[in-house]
Amino acid sequence: MSEPIRFYFRGAVHEVHDAAPTQTVLQHLREDLHCTGTKEGCAEGDCGACTVLVGALGADGQLQVKAVNSCIQLTPTLDGKALFTVEDMQQQDGALHPVQQALVECHGSQCGFCTPGFAMSLWGMYLKQDGKRAERKEIDDCLSGNLCRCTGYRPIIDAARRMTELPKVKFDADRVASQLAALRRDALAVYSAHGQTFMAPRTLDELIQLRAANPQATLLAGSTDVGLWITKQMRELNNIIYLGHVDALNFVRMNEGMLEIGAGVSLEQAYAALCEHYPEELGELRQRFASLPIRNAGTLGGNVANGSPIGDSMPWMIALGAELVLCGAAGERVLALEDFYLDYMKKDLAADEFVLAMRVPLRRADVAFRTYKLAKRFDQDISAVCAAFAFTLDGGVIADARIAFGGMAGTPKRASIAESLLKGRSWDEAALADAMRALQQDYAPLSDMRASSEYRMKTAQNLLRRYWLETRIDAPLAADAVNAFACRA
Secondary structure, eight states: OOOOEEEEETTEEEEESSOOTTOBHHHIIIIISOOTTSOOSSSSSSSOTTEEEEEEEOTTSOEEEEEEETTTSBGGGGTTSEEEOGGGGSOTTSOOOHHHHHHHHTTOOSSOSSHHHHHHHHHHHHHHTTTOOOOHHHHHHHTTTOOOSSSOSHHHHHHHHHGGGSOOOOOOHHHHHHHHHHHOOSSOEEEEETTEEEEEOOSHHHHHHHHHHOTTSEEESSOTTHHHHHHTSOOOOOOEEEOTTOGGGOOEEEETTEEEEETTSBHHHHHHHHHHHSHHHHHHHHHHHSOHHHHHHOBHHHHHHHOOTTOSHHHHHHHHTOEEEEEETTEEEEEEHHHHEEETTEESOOTTOEEEEEEEEOOOTTEEEEEEEEOSSSSSOOOSEEEEEEEEEETTEEEEEEEEEESSSSSOEEOHHHHHHHTTSBSSHHHHHHHHHHHHHHOOOOOOSSOOHHHHHHHHHHHHHHHHHHHOSSSOOOGGGSHHHHHOO
């Protein structure tokens, strides 16, 4: 039996009965609710014109509000949540919100098409900071998912500072949380319309049973990839199993020298936890992985399960020796992440299985770990090459070498020939030169819109040289002193 989609919107519970399960939140806002303040710019989560805030109850019962791209989020995923759009910013007396007032005062809008998205991203930061002034790095990260072709960003950044100087506006999070508590479901919810069914299990057992009974159904987590199947590839999806309400997939814990991350943990939460253990090694990658709205919505488990050859999570996880926990009707099994990828978009995954968790080894003093990303833009861009190195060094001798690249093959792939040449050798320039040459045997990269095969190979070799400059025993150099080597072609 189909149940309606219920979410908190404009101070009341809103129900949806006849929207297609693949309808996006943006489509529902503009076409059904006639809330046209939220704009469509790209329909793929890149430009930020469609940014909205979505609130959900955390494990502690407190409201958690995050900015997401409504153009790739599906309407049924709003069930049990709260949706806020730019129209919600107007105060009861008609006054502008401090975010809006600051944009006006600082001339942060020109053509205005992107402005609602910027306002929503800034509102999200305003709530997170509780009205306190943010640092420039926080502002840049907040706005990483919003593109503007008019103002040049400086006035918008000025507005991000100015908004905290204006009289503070209170957000009644407790009232929203109480509404969401009343909407919470404790068991499987099924929504059917237009010949499709959207299934939202709550427990791991429900998920296992649903997957076994529906092996052809599309598994949906953060929708940052599946959303594009709908909006760009115009795919007609089969039935959908939504993972976003399964609490058993949402955990971060340490166990036997590993950091275990549930498949349902968002990219933002996952990288925050990982950066507590690898702050320098993963700090920049976390910022550059994607925009904040994408990291808020997407999951690390989804990124790994998708297995794109240009995904940024897999190379460094493979280099560290990460493991996957897979789950199905027969139980759980564990395998090395590098063994999960068999061929282009082909994985060692049974029809009834799904990714339950990732296990990432914790820091070891004898392992020199680095990861680097090369892309055309610093923020919010897909990698041309993503490299990761984790060498176990014993007094300058390489006891073990793990090298992994993304963008160099049809899957995220280790450089087995280069690794074998390095093991047992001194980490010197001769060993480096041999390994750089060996990369030409390990990989035969393709040319595409992001980079030529020649560029990929040359920069991959230069990234290995950069790693050597940063980790060699005799004269280690700071990373900022060797950046030029990464880009030399």
